[in-house]
Amino acid sequence: MNHNQPVYTDNDPQNELVTLNLGPTHPATHGVFQNVLQLDGERIVSGVSTIGYIHRAFEKIAEHRPFYQITPLTDRLNYCSSPINNMGWHMTVEKLLNIQMPKRVDYLRVIIMELARISDHIICNTIIAQDTGATTTFLYLFQFREHIYEIYEEICGARLTTNIGRIGGFERDFNEIAFAKINKFLKEFPVALREFESLLNRNRIFIDRTAKVACVTAEQALDYSWTGPLLRATGVDYDVRVSEPYSSYQDFDFEVPVGTSGDIYDRFLVRNEEMWQSLRLIEQAMQKLKNEPEGIFHADVPEFYLPAKEEVYNNMEALIYHFKIVMGEIDAPKAEVYHAVEGGNGELGFYLINDGGRTPYRLHFRRPSFINYQMFAPMSKGMLLSDAIINMSSMNIIAGELDA
Amino acid sequence: MAQVTNQELIALLSERFGDKITGIDEPYGLLTFHTTKDAIIEVLQFLKEDSLANFNFLTDITAVHYPEKKLGIAVVYHLHSMVKGVRVRVKVFIDAHHPAIPTASTIWNGANWMERETYDFFGVKFEGHPDLRRILNMDDLDVFPMLKQYPLEDPNRVDKKDEYFGR
Numbered sequence: 001m002n003h004n005q006p007v008y009t010d011n012d013p014q015n016e017l018v019t020l021n022l023g024p025t026h027p028a029t030h031g032v033f034q035n036v037l038q039l040d041g042e043r044i045v046s047g048v049s050t051i052g053y054i055h056r057a058f059e060k061i062a063e064h065r066p067f068y069q070i071t072p073l074t075d076r077l078n079y080c081s082s083p084i085n086n087m088g089w090h091m092t093v094e095k096l097l098n099i100q101m102p103k104r105v106d107y108l109r110v111i112i113m114e115l116a117r118i119s120d121h122i123i124c125n126t127i128i129a130q131d132t133g134a135t136t137t138f139l140y141l142f143q144f145r146e147h148i149y150e151i152y153e154e155i156c157g158a159r160l161t162t163n164i165g166r167i168g169g170f171e172r173d174f175n176e177i178a179f180a181k182i183n184k185f186l187k188e189f190p191v192a193l194r195e196f197e198s199l200l201n202r203n204r205i206f207i208d209r210t211a212k213v214a215c216v217t218a219e220q221a222l223d224y225s226w227t228g229p230l231l232r233a234t235g236v237d238y239d240v241r242v243s244e245p246y247s248s249y250q251d252f253d254f255e256v257p258v259g260t261s262g263d264i265y266d267r268f269l270v271r272n273e274e275m276w277q278s279l280r281l282i283e284q285a286m287q288k289l290k291n292e293p294e295g296i297f298h299a300d301v302p303e304f305y306l307p308a309k310e311e312v313y314n315n316m317e318a319l320i321y322h323f324k325i326v327m328g329e330i331d332a333p334k335a336e337v338y339h340a341v342e343g344g345n346g347e348l349g350f351y352l353i354n355d356g357g358r359t360p361y362r363l364h365f366r367r368p369s370f371i372n373y374q375m376f377a378p379m380s381k382g383m384l385l386s387d388a389i390i391n392m393s394s395m396n397i398i399a400g401e402l403d404a
Numbered sequence: 405m406a407q408v409t410n411q412e413l414i415a416l417l418s419e420r421f422g423d424k425i426t427g428i429d430e431p432y433g434l435l436t437f438h439t440t441k442d443a444i445i446e447v448l449q450f451l452k453e454d455s456l457a458n459f460n461f462l463t464d465i466t467a468v469h470y471p472e473k474k475l476g477i478a479v480v481y482h483l484h485s486m487v488k489g490v491r492v493r494v495k496v497f498i499d500a501h502h503p504a505i506p507t508a509s510t511i512w513n514g515a516n517w518m519e520r521e522t523y524d525f526f527g528v529k530f531e532g533h534p535d536l537r538r539i540l541n542m543d544d545l546d547v548f549p550m551l552k553q554y555p556l557e558d559p560n561r562v563d564k565k566d567e568y569f570g571r
Contacts, residue, residue, distance in 0.1 A: 051539065051540065052538075052539060052540035052541060052542070055540040055541065057549065059525070059550060060549060060550060060556055061556065063556070064556045095432060222460060222461055223512055223513045223514060224512075224513050224514040225461065225462050225463065225512065225514030225515075225518075226514075236486070238486050243486070243489055244489070335431050335432070336431055336436075337431065337432050337434075338432075338434060338482060338491070338493065340463075347463070349463065349464060349482070351464065351466065351480070351482070353468060361468075362468045362469075364464070364466040366463060366464040366482075370517065370521075371514060371517065371518070373517075374514070374516060374517040375513075378513075403540055404540070
């Protein structure tokens with residue numbers, strides 16, 4: 001089948017199957033990817049997924065960029081939770097370079113990563129609601145994504161593709177306004193989330209549309225290498241934050257919600273509960289920050305962390321480091337490292353091979369959307385088209401992460 | 405829950421596969437070893453099903469191109485045992501001129517797209533794969549772009565040489 005061309009069925013009246021090109025640009029796919037579906041009435045008989053419409057060769061580009069220039073590439077993977085990707089990349093390089101981070105930086109990172117997780121889950125859950133017909137909740141909760149973006153803006157100046165933080169810490173400390181905005185968010189968001197839940201969690205129409213639809217067993221999910229909320233909805237309590245804690249997640253007290261049947265309703269509930277847990281994490285991090293010395297926002301690694309500009313102008317040593325870092329002449333060990341973080345959609349892994357040069361010899365992203373999505377076509381068989389649409393929304397497939 | 409150490413795994417694998425397991429290393433605590441093209445499926449099956457190891461989860465499959473080596477393409481598997489909380493990395497070096505290796509999609513369904521991606525970028529033929537087509541690049545591309553001989557920029561341009569940009 002040639003996917004560059006739309007597919008038409010012949011007009012043989014005996015052949016009642018209809019071919020539907022769902023995508024590449026279709027309002028229900030929330031991203032650029034195509035599914036060629038064979039339909040018998042409203043039921044899907046078979047489907048073929050075609051992806052790669054926004055493939056940008058990040059792995060190839062990364063082989064020609066110094067480490068700090070790769071951070072903006074990671075922004076564009078899962079652009080709904082860019083800070084998690086940024087932090088994941090920084091931590092991969094820090095692992096390679098054996099940099100120990102101060103606790104305060106770890107806690108700041110936890111705050112920013114959990115905000116990103118909330119914004120990611122807001123998008124997914126409100127879109128499930130939107131695709132089942134509940135427009136109100138979508139518009140209502142989406143304003144909090146805007147508030148999260150305002151917090152990003154205060155910290156790094158950008159909103160969507162954040163490029164937040166640097167290898168070895170943050171580029172600057174969080175300011176008073178950022179903390180005030182985080183506190184305001186912590187106060188206002190629980191109210192809205194509770195209202196969101198009260199509109200949907202026991203809503204008969206919503207449950208009829210989502211419960212017992214697209215059930216996945218734990219065995220199937222593991223067989224297809226699912227991770228993240230999708231895997232947890234099937235009952236497997238795998239969360240990278242717990243199994244291999246990074247950025248001091250071991251200091252925090254939080255729960256990993258799991259579902260039982262792996263259907264769309266369970267995925268929705270798991271994501272909702274994860275937002276509550278993320279709020280708990282942010283609150284704890286804000287408390288812990290009070291016991292940490294003020295003003296520390298990066299590790300003391302002058303050979304890898306860009307010095308302040310006034311230092312560069314007035315201090316010979318800082319000038320040398322500045323030059324070496326900008327020209328990519330840092331001494332990184334010849335080694336290979338795999339580092340995983342819990343992204344919005346699951347295990348986001350960075351496999352980095354360094355040969356001692358300025359750029360990675362090879363960098364591979366383990367992208368959860370890409371790996372999760374391959375089950376979509378097989379599991380759609382026999383499903384109603386309208387169920388397949390909300391199934392796709394509940395998988396939270398982000399085209400940037402799918403195609404890299 | 406009994407944990408399993410890298411040493412125990414090395415002992416177990418050496419006992420079962422002998423000299424088919426080479427290049428054992430532990431970069432950053434992650435057990436890494438090389439095996440051969442003929443043994444890979446047996447090794448993966450053993451790692452998945454043996455009760456001590458039980459690497460039931462396939463995290464990732466990818467490849468790396470080393471043009472200067474005799475066997476120039478390394479296919480890299482990352483496995484994970486969620487029960488024991490251990491990861492392992494398995495590498496197979498194959499001939500870059502005729503890259504072929506048996507498919508792991510017989511063991512995990514999730515290997516399907518990971519192998520298609522590896523084929524798409526490195527041209528590795530996964531023998532027995534049910535649907536080995538390009539996945540991210542367009543179908544009529546006639547090169548495998550992640551191989552090192554293909555430059556990132558147009559080589560005819562004189563203003564975009566890598567050395568001008570500190571790369």
